Amino acid sequence: MRRIRANAIAILTVAWILGTFYYLWQDNKPQSSPSSASQTRGRSHAQKLVPGRLEIHRDDRTIPLIQQGQLLGGFDEKAYLAGKQLKPGEDPYREHAFNLQESDRLGSERAIRDTRHYRCASLSYDTDLPSTSIIITFHNEARSTLLRTIKSVLMRSPPPLIQEIILIDDFSSDPEDCQLLSQIPKVRCLRNGRREGLIRSRVRGANSASASILTFLDSHCEVNTDWLQPMIQRVKEDHTRVVSPIIDVISLDNFAYLAASADLRGGEDATHKSYRTNCLSSLCRTPVIAGGIFVMDKSWFNHLGQYDTHMDIWGGENFELSFRVWMCGGSLEILPCSRVGHVFRKRHPYDFPEGNALTYIKNTRRAAEVWMDEYKQYYYSARPSAQGKAFGSIADRLTLRRKLNCKPFRWYMENVYPELRVPEQEAVSSVLKQGGLCLETRGTDGLGLAECRGIGANRPQSQVRSLPSGGDCGS
Numbered sequence: 001m002r003r004i005r006a007n008a009i010a011i012l013t014v015a016w017i018l019g020t021f022y023y024l025w026q027d028n029k030p031q032s033s034p035s036s037a038s039q040t041r042g043r044s045h046a047q048k049l050v051p052g053r054l055e056i057h058r059d060d061r062t063i064p065l066i067q068q069g070q071l072l073g074g075f076d077e078k079a080y081l082a083g084k085q086l087k088p089g090e091d092p093y094r095e096h097a098f099n100l101q102e103s104d105r106l107g108s109e110r111a112i113r114d115t116r117h118y119r120c121a122s123l124s125y126d127t128d129l130p131s132t133s134i135i136i137t138f139h140n141e142a143r144s145t146l147l148r149t150i151k152s153v154l155m156r157s158p159p160p161l162i163q164e165i166i167l168i169d170d171f172s173s174d175p176e177d178c179q180l181l182s183q184i185p186k187v188r189c190l191r192n193g194r195r196e197g198l199i200r201s202r203v204r205g206a207n208s209a210s211a212s213i214l215t216f217l218d219s220h221c222e223v224n225t226d227w228l229q230p231m232i233q234r235v236k237e238d239h240t241r242v243v244s245p246i247i248d249v250i251s252l253d254n255f256a257y258l259a260a261s262a263d264l265r266g267g268e269d270a271t272h273k274s275y276r277t278n279c280l281s282s283l284c285r286t287p288v289i290a291g292g293i294f295v296m297d298k299s300w301f302n303h304l305g306q307y308d309t310h311m312d313i314w315g316g317e318n319f320e321l322s323f324r325v326w327m328c329g330g331s332l333e334i335l336p337c338s339r340v341g342h343v344f345r346k347r348h349p350y351d352f353p354e355g356n357a358l359t360y361i362k363n364t365r366r367a368a369e370v371w372m373d374e375y376k377q378y379y380y381s382a383r384p385s386a387q388g389k390a391f392g393s394i395a396d397r398l399t400l401r402r403k404l405n406c407k408p409f410r411w412y413m414e415n416v417y418p419e420l421r422v423p424e425q426e427a428v429s430s431v432l433k434q435g436g437l438c439l440e441t442r443g444t445d446g447l448g449l450a451e452c453r454g455i456g457a458n459r460p461q462s463q464v465r466s467l468p469s470g471g472d473c474g475s
Ligand code: LR7
Pocket: 137, 138, 139, 140, 141, 170, 195, 196, 197, 198, 201, 217, 218, 219, 220, 247, 290, 291, 292, 293, 313, 314, 315, 316, 317, 318, 342, 344, 345, 348, 350, 462, 463, 464, 465, 472, 473, 474
């Protein structure tokens, strides 16, 4: 009897050990291929990518199979793309700072690898998620990249979640780039009567949005499988959250879709936990977001003062928004189970009416002057040339800060960014470091607030941006 019991205990112990090993093995299993990942996917809204074709699982929230015709309504895609083509002998990089020939060759849609951790596929989301207005502002975007952005949204989102896609044509040379696209169901086109820049354009889009949740996208993105649900879920649970996906890289040369690293601030452990929970606790929090791709509750966006509409063209608004969200009672997150690809460029393909450097200095000075309190000295020591440059009146934004009763920048540094060390007497060219993120000065080149390179960087290096350098996203 005793032996039988001993045997039973031994068997149970072995089973338990095997079970533990199996669980650990599952947890560390490398990313599965798109097709095997989709087989393990039991969720609603799930989509699976088969090379060259998109299948959408039917469920109560997914409109029956989306076919080319239904998806695009009366829109003539071929004519749209053929309307603008690279001329023989023309430099394919000249107009857009990416390889237009490759983008055009790809066409308006393609299968991309599901770059999420395989565990993401088994997360489930509420079946009554609120819908969102997608806001895409652009200035002279290539037709093929713009159309691919729109189609990827329509193909890879549960249709009921997409209330509308609002395009803001920021005074592009050809009004038809935008107008023709409004023949696609759900797509609306607003054209600026003069060049405004992305900040005022986004505000215009947000003001005309009819959904309660706003989703901002750049005009050269491709959203990945189930990109939207994790973000809307997080915002639905707490409307003060502002959430971003992990941003994958679309090569500007050959348009290959490349997975970005997904390491979160807390390292491996935090990453694994959040794959299982969609960030149940504070695992996904980040001090700053890249700024182009995020989801935010509309009333929270309005309550917090939208954007600083005295910022022009490009740059600085992502820092301003990040500081403001944290200091005025919200939070920022990057969700590892949401992935969106973006074409990172090395230069701006468009002009800045006031000049690139002056515009960037104006915008970032406004952010520093309104939000950084005594810490703005680090901005100025990194960018001495910013001193004395015009940045307009910030009275309205200071009033907003007071009205919202926002916390001091010191609070942000100590609570949101405690890993960040400010150089006391150190040379200005030092790096202020924390877990995965850095506030760094680069000689005379600028003050950067971004993921550190090499320390479990959250996003590819091309997403590391320096505050006043005035360069492109990656420079
Ligand atoms: O005058 C303009 N009007 C516009 O509508 C200038 C630009 N734009 C549009 C443009 O067509 C594009 O859709 O604004 C968008 C952003 O401009 P990009 O793509 O030329 O610049 P970017 O990729 O470097 O943009 C990043 O930095 C910007 C700083 O102001 C914004 O925050 C962008 O949203 C941001 N993009 C992202 O965060 C995507 C991820 C990559 C990174 C980093």
